[in-house]
Amino acid sequence: MLVPPADILLVDDNPTNLDVLARVLKRQNHRVRTVTSGAMALEAMRRQPPEVVLMDVAMPEMDGYDTCLAMGQDANLSLIPVIFISAMDSPLDKVKAFQSGGRDYVTKPFSSDEVLARVEHQVTLRRMQKHLEQQNQSLLDANLKLKEIHVLKANFTAMLVHDLRSPLTGVGLVLDALKEGQAIRPSTLDQALASFGRVQTLLEEMLDLHRSEHGQLPIEAVPFEPVPWLESVADHFQVRAHDAGILLQTQWPETLPMITGDRSKLDRVLHNLLGNAIKFTPRGGAVKLEAGMEFGSGVEAGLRFLRLGIIDTGRGIPADQLPFIFDPFRQAEPGDAQRGFGLGLAIVQRLVAAHQGQIRAQSQPGFGTSFTVLLPL
Template sequence: MLVPPADVLLVDDNPTNLDVLARVLRSQNHRVRTVTSGALALEAMRRQPPEVVLLDVAMPDMDGYQTCALIRDDPKLASIPVLFISAMDGPLDKVKAFESGGRDYVTKPFAAEEVLARVEHHVNLGRLQKNLEQQNQSLQDANLKLKEIHVLKANFTAMLVHDLRSPLTSVGLTLELLRSGQTPRPGMIDQAVDSFQRVQGLLDEMLDLHRSEHGQMPLRSDTIDPVAWLQGFADQFSVRAQAEEVLFQTYWPETLAPIKGDRSKLDRVLHNLLSNAIKFTPRGGAVKLEASVEFGAGVEAGLRFLRIAVIDTGRGIPAEQLPFIFDPFRQSEPGDAHRGFGLGLAIVQRLVAAHHGQIRAQSQLGFGSNFTVLLPC
C-alpha cells in the first residue's frame, strides 16, 4: 500500500457494487463507509468528511453529477476529491463528470489495482495539499510574530534612547562644569555617579540578555548559605523600605540547606525583585521577603527547592500584561509613571532558568504582586 489507511466514502445505489468496492478497499486497510444515495452521501460527508469519495453516476432522485455539484458548492466539502465510477464510458459522460467537479473517472468493469492506485493517488495529493496549507499558515503566523517583534524592538529602542538620555545629560553637565573650572552644586557629583551607574546597569542588562539568548551565560558554582544571603538583603532593603515609609517583613527558618549557584547572578535576581517591590509599593504598604524548602511534585517528585518569595501590597500588574512581563521588549503602556525598562524581569527569568530554577508571578491590580523563585537545593 502506498499511503496509510484513508477514510473513504462509497456512494452507489447498488448494494452489490458497494460490497465489491468495499472489499477491495478494506483489503488495504482503508476505512470505508457506504451509502446508497446522493442525499445520504451529503449527510454523511457533513457529519464526518472523508478523504476521498467514490461516486456512481446512475442513481435515482439525484444522480452522481448533481451530487458532485452540491459537494463542490459546500465550502467545507469542496476540497474533497470525488472519483466517479460508472459503466458509461463515452467522452461526453467523462466531460460532464469533470464539469460537475469530479477529479477522476473510473469505468466499469474496473480492475481492483486501478481503483486502489487512483484512490491512493488522490489521498496522497490531498494530504500533501493539507500539509502545504498548514505550512503556509505556520509561515504566516511566524511572519506576523516577526513583525510584532520588530515593532516591539522599535518601541523598545525608542524608550531605551529616552532612558539613557536623561542620566547621560546629568553626567555631561557635571563634566562640563568641571572642565570649565566651576564647582558643581552640592549633590551634582553624587547625582552624576548615580546616573553613570544607572547607564552601566542598563548596558549590563542588555549584554546579559544577549548572552542568555545565545547560550553564552557563564556561571560560577558558589556555595551559598541561604540564611546569611537573605539576611544581607534584608538588612539592606529594610533601610530603603523605611526611607519610603514601607513596612519590610521577613520570614525563613533558622537553617536552610546550602544551594549551588553564581552568587553575583543570584544577587541580581533578588536585588531586582526587591527593588521593584519597594518601588511599586506606596507609603504605608508592605513588602515581605520569605523563604522555605519546597518539594517537587509530578515529574519533579523527589526534587527539593529553595523557595524565595517577594510579596508586596503595591499597585499590582494588569491581567492583560501579566503573561508578558518576562518578555524582554515588552513595555507597560506609554505614559505609565511606573513603566519598567523592559529588561529587568527578562534578565531575572533567564538567570533563574540558567540555574535550572523557575520563577512564577501572581498579581492583582490594586492589591499587589507575588514573585516566587524556586532554586534546586
C-alpha cells in the same frame, strides 16, 4: 499499494456494487464506509470527512452530480476529491461530471487495478495539497512572528535610546559646566553620579542579557547559608522601604539547609525583585520577603527546593501582560520606560534558570503581585 491506507466513502444506491467495490479497496487495507444515497453521503462527510469519495452518478432523488455540487458549496467538503463511477460513458456525461466538481471518472464495468490506481492518485494529490497548505500556514505564522519581533526590537531600541539619553544629558550638563569653570553644587554632582550609575547598570544588563542568550552567563557556585544571606538582603532594603513609606516584612525559619549557588548572581535576583516591589507599591503599602522549604511533586518527586517569595500590595500586572514579563523586548506599560527599562526581570529569569531553578509570577491588578523562586537544594 503506493500510499498508506486512506479513509474512503463509497456512494451507490446498489448494495451489490458497493459490496464489490468495498472488497477491492479493503484488500489494500483502505478504510471504507458505504452509503446508498447522496443525502446520506453529505451527512456522513460532515460527521467525518473522508480523503476521497467514489460515487455513482445515477441515483434517485439526489444524483451524483447534485451531490458533488452540494459538496462544492460546503467549505468543509469542497476540497474532498470525487471520483465518479458510472455505466454512462458518453463524453457529455464526463463533461458534466467534471463541471459539477468531479476530479476523475471511471466507467463500468471497471478494472480493479484501474480503480486502485485512480484512488491512490487522488489520495496522494490531496495529501500533498494538505501538506502544502500546512507549510504555507507555517510560513505565514513565521512571517507574522518575524514582523512582531521586528516591531518589538524597534520599540526596544527606542526605549534603550530614551533610557540612555536622559541620564547622559544630565552628565553632559555637568561636564559642560566644569569645562566652563562653573561651580558645581554637591546635589547636582550627586545627580550626575546617579545618572552615570544608571547608564552603567543598563549597559551591564544589556551585556548580561547577551551572555545569557548565548549560554555565556558564568555561575560560580559555592555553598552558603541562606538565613544570613536573606537577613543581609533585608537589611539593605529596610532603609529604602522606610524612605518610601512602605512596610518591609520578613518571614523564614531560624534554620534552612545549605544552598549551593553564585551568591552575587542570586543577590541580583532578590535585589531586582525587591526593588521592583518597592518601586510599584504605593506609600502605606507593604512588601514581604519570605523563604522556606518546598518538596517537589510529579516528575520532581523526591527533590527539595529553597522557596523564596516576594509579595507586594502594589498596583499589580494586567492578566494580558503577565505572560510577557520575562520577555526582554516587551515593556509592561509604555509609561514604565521612565521608571526602569524592564530588562531586570528578563535577566532574573535567566539567572534563576542558570541555577537550574524556576520562577513564577502571580498578580491581580489593584491588589498586588507575588514572585516565587525555587532553587534546588
